[in-house]
Amino acid sequence: MTAEEILVKLKNRQYAPIYFLQGEEPYFIDQIADYIEAHVLQEHEKGFNQVVLYGKDVEVSTILMQAKRYPMMADRQVVIVKEAQAIPDIDKEAGIKQLEAYFQHPLPSTILVFCYKHKVLDGRKAFAKTVSKHAILLTTKKLYENQVPAWINSYVKSKNQQINQKAVLLLSEYIGADISRLANEIDKLVLNVKGGQTIDEYLVQENVGISKEYNIFELQTALINQDVLKANRIVNYFEANPKSNPLIPNITLLFSFFTKLLCLHASQDKSESAISKSLGNRSFLVREYVQALRIFNYARTTQIIHSIRVADLQSKGIEGGNLSEGEILRELVFKILHLIPAEVLAD
16 A cells, blocks of 8 residues: 555544554655554543554564553554564564464554564565555655655645745755655745745745755856856855755756756757656756757766766765865866866867
C-alpha cells in the first residue's frame, strides 16, 4: 500500500493489527507513525494504552510482551517501535521466530507499528513474506529529482493553498528531495501566506532563507549573462556567509543545470517548445536555457562539467589541498566565465 492509501484508511478508523513501515524515505514512515500516535487513541486513553519504544533499547521479546497486553479502559492499545532497524535480534533466528509467530496470530486489540528506516527486509527470506502476508506493509523510496515538483504541488494542494511554478522550482532546486525539510518549509510558507495569496518566489525567498540578490540562481543567471561583476559579488557574499550558502549544494545545482544544458545540446530539436518539454514544461526557464545554449556550446559545456567535478572533489578534500569553500567556488566561477577549451576557439 502507499502512504496515502494507509492514511485514508486510518482517517476512516480502519485499523490493522500490524503496520510494518520500511524504506529509504523516512518522511512517509514518520507521517503514518505520527498520525497513529496522535489520533488512534483519545488523550485520556494514552496513559495506559500507548507505548513508544526505540529499537536500540529493546529486544523482540520486550516488544511482543507489550503487544500481547490487553488495553485498560479502552478498545485498543498502540505500540510503536521507532528505529526498528536497530532492534538487536530482529535479524537473528530467535527474534525472527518470535515475530513470525506473533504476525501469524496478532492480538486484535493491539496496533503494533514498526518504523524500519533507511533499509528494507530481504524479500527472498521467509520473514519478509510473513510480513507481506500478515501486516500492512509500506515500502518507501527516495523521490527522484524530477518527481520533487509534483510532490511540492501535491503537498501545497493538500494544505488548500496555491503555488506558482517559479516558487516550485526554487524550492525543488534549493532544497532538493529532502521531503522532511520541504514539508517543514512549505508549512512555514502556509503560515505566512495571506488569504487568497498564491505562494510565489518572493514569499519563498523571504521565508526559506534565500537571499533575493545573492543566491545560486542569481549566480547561475550571472554566469549565463557573462556578468563577471555580479558573479563575483555573489561569490563574495557566499564566502562571507558559508553557513547559509554551503558549497556542496551549490555545486550540485550548477552540475544539474549544465548537465541539462548538455542534454539539450545533444538533442536534435532545439525549438522552444522542445526545450520547454524537456524541462518539465517550465516555460519560464526556456529563455534562460536558450541564452545558455548560445553562450556555452557543447565543448565548453563539457569542459564546465569537468570543472564542476573537480570542484566537487576539492570540496571533499580529494584534490586542491587546503582550499576553502570560497576559494573553490571562486576558482570554479572563473573557469566557467573565462576558460575556453581549445576546440571552442576553432569553431
